[in-house]
Amino acid sequence: MTQLKYTLASVVKYASLVIAAFIALLPIVVILFASLKTNAEYATSSPLAPPANWLNFANYTKAFVDGNMLVGFKNTIIILIISIIGATLTGSMIAYVLDRFKFKGKKIMVAAFLLATLIPSVTTQVATFQIINALDLFNTRWAAIVMYLGTDIIAVYIFLQFLGSISSALDESAMLDGASYFTIYWKIILPLLKPAIVTVIIVKGVNIYNDFYTPFLYMPKTDLQVISTALFKFKGPFGSQWEVISAGIMIAIIPTMIIFLLLQKYIYNGFAQGSVK
Amino acid sequence: MKYLKVSNWGYSAQRIFIICAFSIIPLALLFTFAYLPVINMFKYSFTDWNGYSKRFDYVGFENYTRIFSDPEYFKVFIVSLYYFVATFLQMGLALYFATILSFKVRGKNFFKGILFFPYLLNGVAIGFIFLFFFKPDGTLDMLMHAVGLGQYTQLWLGNPNIINVSLAGASVWRYMGFNFIIFLGAISSIPKDVYEASDIDGANRWQQFRHIILPSITRILQLNLILAISGAISAFDIPYIMTDGSNGSMTFVIQTVHLAFKYGKLGLASAMAVVLLLIVILVTLVQRVTMKGEE
Numbered sequence: 001m002t003q004l005k006y007t008l009a010s011v012v013k014y015a016s017l018v019i020a021a022f023i024a025l026l027p028i029v030v031i032l033f034a035s036l037k038t039n040a041e042y043a044t045s046s047p048l049a050p051p052a053n054w055l056n057f058a059n060y061t062k063a064f065v066d067g068n069m070l071v072g073f074k075n076t077i078i079i080l081i082i083s084i085i086g087a088t089l090t091g092s093m094i095a096y097v098l099d100r101f102k103f104k105g106k107k108i109m110v111a112a113f114l115l116a117t118l119i120p121s122v123t124t125q126v127a128t129f130q131i132i133n134a135l136d137l138f139n140t141r142w143a144a145i146v147m148y149l150g151t152d153i154i155a156v157y158i159f160l161q162f163l164g165s166i167s168s169a170l171d172e173s174a175m176l177d178g179a180s181y182f183t184i185y186w187k188i189i190l191p192l193l194k195p196a197i198v199t200v201i202i203v204k205g206v207n208i209y210n211d212f213y214t215p216f217l218y219m220p221k222t223d224l225q226v227i228s229t230a231l232f233k234f235k236g237p238f239g240s241q242w243e244v245i246s247a248g249i250m251i252a253i254i255p256t257m258i259i260f261l262l263l264q265k266y267i268y269n270g271f272a273q274g275s276v277k
Numbered sequence: 278m279k280y281l282k283v284s285n286w287g288y289s290a291q292r293i294f295i296i297c298a299f300s301i302i303p304l305a306l307l308f309t310f311a312y313l314p315v316i317n318m319f320k321y322s323f324t325d326w327n328g329y330s331k332r333f334d335y336v337g338f339e340n341y342t343r344i345f346s347d348p349e350y351f352k353v354f355i356v357s358l359y360y361f362v363a364t365f366l367q368m369g370l371a372l373y374f375a376t377i378l379s380f381k382v383r384g385k386n387f388f389k390g391i392l393f394f395p396y397l398l399n400g401v402a403i404g405f406i407f408l409f410f411f412k413p414d415g416t417l418d419m420l421m422h423a424v425g426l427g428q429y430t431q432l433w434l435g436n437p438n439i440i441n442v443s444l445a446g447a448s449v450w451r452y453m454g455f456n457f458i459i460f461l462g463a464i465s466s467i468p469k470d471v472y473e474a475s476d477i478d479g480a481n482r483w484q485q486f487r488h489i490i491l492p493s494i495t496r497i498l499q500l501n502l503i504l505a506i507s508g509a510i511s512a513f514d515i516p517y518i519m520t521d522g523s524n525g526s527m528t529f530v531i532q533t534v535h536l537a538f539k540y541g542k543l544g545l546a547s548a549m550a551v552v553l554l555l556i557v558i559l560v561t562l563v564q565r566v567t568m569k570g571e572e
Binding site: 009013014016017020021023024025026027028030031034046047048090091093094096097101103109112113116118119120122123124125126127128129130131146147149150153156175180181182185206209210211212213217227228229231232234242245246248249252253256257260264267268269271272273 | 307312374394409415423530553
């Protein structure tokens with residue numbers, strides 16, 4: 001009897017996992033199918049049918065070239081690199097100050113960072129837009145970069161959490177050797193924060209790569225389009241050519257797929273740490 | 278010369294220097310992009326500004342009365358309810374899968390990867406993927422034909438009664454993995470010997486879930502709930518990319534964006550944003566207070 005119950009539970013467990021995996025994969029797999037079909041083949045075959053020729057990359061070439069995706073990748077990478085380096089530095093610097101020093105106004109500063117998490121950034125876009133405009137950053141890459149830097153409170157949290165676990169006896173012994181506070185930050189704290197930095201890079205990197213709102217509103221110029229906005233533009237010229245749109249979708253998500261497969265372990269940790277406050 | 282090098286200063290001087298130098302940029306950014314917009318938004322919400330003209334007039338609470346009296350503006354709250362309800366489905370699924378994948382399962386990493394992966398995908402790509410999924414003769418229709426449910430196919434994105442269910446479904450597909458991975462992390466931090474002890478006492482899986490897992494992750498559960506509620510109210514990417522708010526799928530944020538950037542009603546859009554902000558803050562505060570009561 002227990003054996004039967006155990007088997008039944010096991011069947012339910014695996015069945016639910018397989019169904020969930022199917023639901024998670026199906027929408028993507030049909031896009032992969034469509035991206036490899038010729039126009040005529042797409043028109044006559046069911047979306048569920050695999051392509052006749054698995055190596056028909058014509059749609060990919062067309063999407064990549066006509067869809068200007070190279071520009072998108074270039075801008076995305078520039079923005080990613082500058083924003084991530086900046087967020088790591090500013091985030092770890094403020095966390096170092098807040099964790100290691102006692103000073104007047106510290107409580108207010110911590111509260112200011114905390115309170116800011118209550119403000120969902122989408123609600124303030126209308127007003128933020130005016131600020132970006134006033135700073136003359138509209139339609140420049142810096143619009144996105146300063147916003148990715150400025151609204152980043154998650155990074156501060158992650159760094160604060162990690163700093164708490166680094167013993168301040170290390171700082172003190174360095175001070176006995178005559179190290180300056182800057183040396184302590186640069187030579188001791190920053191290297192020890194490596195796991196936190198990886199976490200920040202992953203969480204921020206995913207957000208920036210996938211963000212649509214910011215580049216769409218602040219950098220509408222064609223030269224400045226990122227992957228998201230480049231793909232969004234497919235809606236116009238390729239409106240009914242789903243095989244080309246599908247290739248564009250695949251081009252946008254293949255880098256994510258590769259990075260996920262390579263860094264799986266770190267990504268899981270990153271998200272678990274990034275969101276547990 | 279000696280005094281130009283920071284490392285030769287006394288520690289008290291260094292202290293002041295480092296506190297100022299390390300704080301100024303983060304604080305300036307925080308103020309410019311978190312607080313200044315909120316202050317300005319409140320100010321704009323009492324005006325009839327169109328966003329570009331040199332002058333604007335204060336109109337008192339006119340924008341606010343309009344939001345609460347014109348059903349056109351109020352409808353968006355009803356749309357949020359779909360996303361809100363979907364959130365519970367999403368959290369339930371996430372919790373279920375996180376629990377079963379915390380124990381011994383064949384192909385654990387494979388399933389973990391597949392369930393989490395959608396969350397990492399580009400928002401625009403997901404919008405397109407689901408346009409293809411829901412379009413007439415698209416993936417969903419063909420799948421239903423294949424399993425003999427052909428007569429139930431719908432205009433998933435054309436029927437105003439269904440459209441928000443479809444869109445909320447896409448949203449569950451996208452965000453479930455996020456809740457899942459967070460729950461998984463929380464569950465894995467429960468010490469292993471607690472399970473072993475309960476095994477010896479003869480507890481079954483359900484009892485272990487009910488009395489060990491659930492109490493240990495209450496805080497994470499509540500945190501996710503807050504995120505989910507504000508997420509439901511600020512739903513944007515998926516409906517904007519897929520339908521641009523047509524057929525009754527207009528969400529709060531799409532409407533704000535339309536009002537501000539398409540119709541130049543910046544004052545009104547700001548008032549809507551203020552209302553949204555107040556709701557989110559209220560929900561969070563209520564949540565925090567009830568959480569404190571339980572601890």
